[in-house]
Amino acid sequence: MAEDKKKKLVKQAKALMADEGLADALSQMIEDQRGQLGFLLSTLKKRQKTFTPYVLKSMSVYREPAAIDKKTAELAAISAATALRCEHCLDAHMGRAMEEGASLEEILDVMLISAAICESSTLSVAFRKFKQFEGKQERQAKKS
Numbered sequence: 001m002a003e004d005k006k007k008k009l010v011k012q013a014k015a016l017m018a019d020e021g022l023a024d025a026l027s028q029m030i031e032d033q034r035g036q037l038g039f040l041l042s043t044l045k046k047r048q049k050t051f052t053p054y055v056l057k058s059m060s061v062y063r064e065p066a067a068i069d070k071k072t073a074e075l076a077a078i079s080a081a082t083a084l085r086c087e088h089c090l091d092a093h094m095g096r097a098m099e100e101g102a103s104l105e106e107i108l109d110v111m112l113i114s115a116a117i118c119e120s121s122t123l124s125v126a127f128r129k130f131k132q133f134e135g136k137q138e139r140q141a142k143k144s
Contacts, residue, residue: 016052023048026055039088062096071100075110082114 016022027045030037037045044051065073074097081089094107 017049019052020048023052026052030055034092038092069100071097071102074100075102075106078107079110079114082111083118 023045027037027041030041041051041055044054062073062077063070068076074093077093078090078097081093097107098104
């Protein structure tokens, strides 16, 4: 692709990202689907250049995943939201997972798996620090 054509495409993309009409259309689409924008998107909408690419990226990740189905994408989002303790994310993604055909049992399973990984990770970090501290204490005791 010629350099001028690349620059022109980038300029067009930037213009679209800043386009208030596109941001409004995306907002309306989300409100039609969910009833409202929610806290995160309402805040981001104050900056169209950030809001528009964020929404488009989210659509491609959750609504148009390349290698997994939408239900699996939503279950993965629930797992991540569980690990990150994001209550609003859990609310949103549990509802969407159900819309995509997930059962309450599947949702609970991914939460339990996520929590187990979080517990293991937490213990792993804590135990490593404990072992380091324990070794330091033992070395100090030997010096005394």
